Amino acid sequence: MMKKTSVEIIKIIIFTIIFCGKIPAQITLATIKSDDQNDRELYIKGFVQADYMVSFQNMKSKDGFSSYSIEIPQKNAINSNFSVKQTTLGIGFKQKNTNDNKTLSVYAEIDFSGPNGTTAPRFRHGYLQWNKWLAGQTWSNFSDIEILPMIFDFVPPDGLFLTRRIQLRYTTPISTKGSLSFSLEDPNTPSIRLPTDSLNWQKRAIIPAFSTLYRYGNEKNYIKAGIVLSPISYDMKYTSKEDYKTNTIIGWGGMISGKIRLDTKNTFSLQSSFGKGFSTYNTNLREESYDAVPNLYNKNLLETLQLFNIIGAYEHWWASKWSSVFFFSYSNIGFYDFIPKDMTRRFQNISCNIIYHPYKKVRFGIEGNYGKKQNFRNESADGWRIQASTKMYF
Template sequence: MMKKKMSRHTMPAMITIVLILFQAKANAQIAIVNTEPDSSGRKWSVYLKGFVQADAMLDFQQVGAKDGIVAPSIVIPQHNSMSSYFSIRQSQVGLGFKQTDKDGGSPISAYVEVDLYGSNGTTSPRLRHAYVQWKKWLIGQTWSNFSDAEIFPNIFDFNGANGAILNRSMQVRYTEKLSDKETLSFSLEDPGKVSMTIPGNHPEWKKKSMIPIVTSMYRYGNTKDYVKLGGTLSPVNYENQEKGYTKIGFGGIISLRKYVNSFDNFRFQTSYGKGFARNNLVLSGEGYDAVLDPQSNTAETLSLFNIVGIYEHWWSPKWSSVVYYSYSQVGSNSMVTNSMTKRFQNAAINLIYKPYKNLRMGMEGNYAMTENFGDIKANAFRLQFSTSFSFK
C-alpha cells in the first residue's frame, strides 16, 4: 500500500497500463492510495480491480454472437460451418473510491468499471458500472436490483447460462438491513430498458420511456449460502400521433446458492412473468417484453419462463469443474411472428486449472439450441480455451 498522493500524471498512466495488462474476475482488487485517518477517524482509499482474459473459441455451427453463447443468435435454418475466434474483449477494469469510518463502515463510495466489449466487434472501452453509494442509497448504473450476480460460478463464457436473470440498469436503490442475515432492497430503474416489437409497416407507433420500472429483492443468508426472492413491475409505454398507452408487465424470481462442503456448491434460479424479458441475460433489448397489435391499439406483453441449475465441484485446491443447464420459453400470442424465438436452452461443462491464486486456465464446452415460432430448430456447439489473470 502507498500512502503518498499520486500526481495528476501518474494516475492516468497507471490506469492505462492496468487496462491493457490486467484483469480480475472475482472481488480481487489492488490499492492505489490510502489516506491517513482524519480527526474523526475517517479515511479515503482508491483501488483498482479487474482481470485480463484471453479467449480462443471454436464454433461448429454458425452463430451470431461471438464473445459469449447466445442461443437465440444461432442461425436458422441450421448452418454447419466451422470457424475460430480469438478475443480479449471480456477483460474488465474498475476504479473505486471509498470512505471508511473508524468502525470499519463505508458510508460513501463510488465505482466505475469498463470492459473491452466495444460496438461492431471493436475492443474499445464500454461502460459497465458507474454509481455512487451513500449509506443505504445507490444512484447510477449497475446490476439491476432484480438480478443475481452471485449466481455465476467459475466459468469462462461471457454469458454463461442464458436463462439467468442479469442485466445492468440506471437506477435509484434503497437497501435496508433487517438482521444479520436479511436484507431488503427496492429500486426505481430506467424505463428505456423495456423493449417491444412493432411491425415495420406501422411507423406511426413508437415505444417511449415514461414510468420507471419498480423492483424489490429480499435476501436471506450469509456470504456463501443464501436465497433471494424478488419481484418487478415493468411498464411498457408506447404511443402514436394521437395518444399514449401503458401496459404493465410483471415478474418474479427465486435464486439460491448452497455449499455442500467447503468448496462444492449448487446454484439454482427460476423466474416467470409477462413483459419482463429485459431482465433476461440474452433477451434484453430484443423486443420480447411486448408485441404491438396496431389494429387494437394494444401492446400484448409476452410471458417468459426461465430455469437454471448449476453445480461447481473442486477436484483439488487447484482443479475445478462446473456443469450447468439452462432453459427458457417465450409465450405466444396472435402478433408473434414465426421468426421470433420460441424457446432456447444451453448446457456447459468445463475443466479449470488454477496454479496460482491470480491465474486461471482451462477449457469449456458449450451446447446451445434454439427454436422459433415457425417450429424450426437449430443447435450449436462451441469449444473455448481461456486464460485469465486477476490482480490484487
C-alpha cells in the same frame, strides 16, 4: 538505470497480482487517514482474460455463447475467434466515517466490448453509494450476480437474469441474516416490437421500473426472492389525422434463486423466473423486442409476452487446484397466435468446463457449450462451441 528500475517495479507488481490476495481482489493505490479520523482508500480492480473459441455452427454472438443467437435454418460451419473483450478495469474510492459508521464509495468500470465488434472501451458500471443508498449504473436490483457460476464464457447461462441498469436503490438489513432492497430503474429499458406501418408508433419512456428483492443467508448459502414491475408506454394512432395518444401496459416478473454449499468441494445453485413483459432482464433478450408485440387481432395494441426461465449449476473441486462447473439453462416464450413466426419460442444450453488454478489469481481452462433454439414455425437449430481461456485477476 531508469529502464532497469522500471522493469523491476513491473516485476514486483506482477508478482503481487499473481501470488497475493483472494479472488475477487483489488490493488490499493493509496490509503489516507484525514484529520477527522476517517479512512479513505483509492483502489483498482479487474482482470485480464484471453479466449480462443471454435464454433461448429453459425451464430451471431461471436465473443460469448448464446443459444438465442444460433442461426435458423441450420448451417453447420466451423468458425474460430480470438478475444480479449472480457477484460475489465475498475477504479474506486471508499471513505468510512468511524464516528457514525457511515460509508461513502464511488466506482467506475469498463470492459473492451466496443460497438461493431471492436475492442474499444465500453462503460459497464458507474455509481455512487452512500450508506444504504446507491445511484448510478450497475447490476439491476432484479439480478443475482452471486449465482453466476465459475465459467469463462462472456455470456452467462441463457436463462439468467443479469443486466446492468441506471437506478436509484435503497438496501437495508431487516435481521441478522436478511436484507431488503428497493429500486427505481431506467424507464427506457423495455424492448418492444411496434407495428410496421407509416403511422410511426413510438416507444416512450415515462414510468421507471420498480423492483424489490429479499435476501436471506450468508456468503456461502443464501436464498433470494424478487419482484419487478416494468411499465411499457408507447404513442399510437390509427389515422394520419389523429393526434398521438399514449398507451401504457405493465410488465411484471418474479424470481427466486439460491446457492447451497454442501462442503468445501460441492456447491449447487438454482434460479427460476416467470412473468410477462419483463424479457429485457434476461441475459439474451434485453434488446430483442420480446417484452411486448402487436396483437393483429386486437387493433395492433401491444400485448406482453410470457417468459419462463430456469437454470441450475453444480461446481465441484477435484483437488486444491482443479475445479469444474456444469450447468443447464432453459427458457420458453408463451405461445400466442399473433406472435411473428420468426421469433424464438424456446432456447436452452448446457455447459461444462475444467479449470486449473496454479495460483490464487490465475486460471486456465477449457469450456464446452451446447445450445438449441426453436422458433414459432417449429424450425430449430443447435450449435456447439469449445473455448480455451486464461484469466488473471488483479
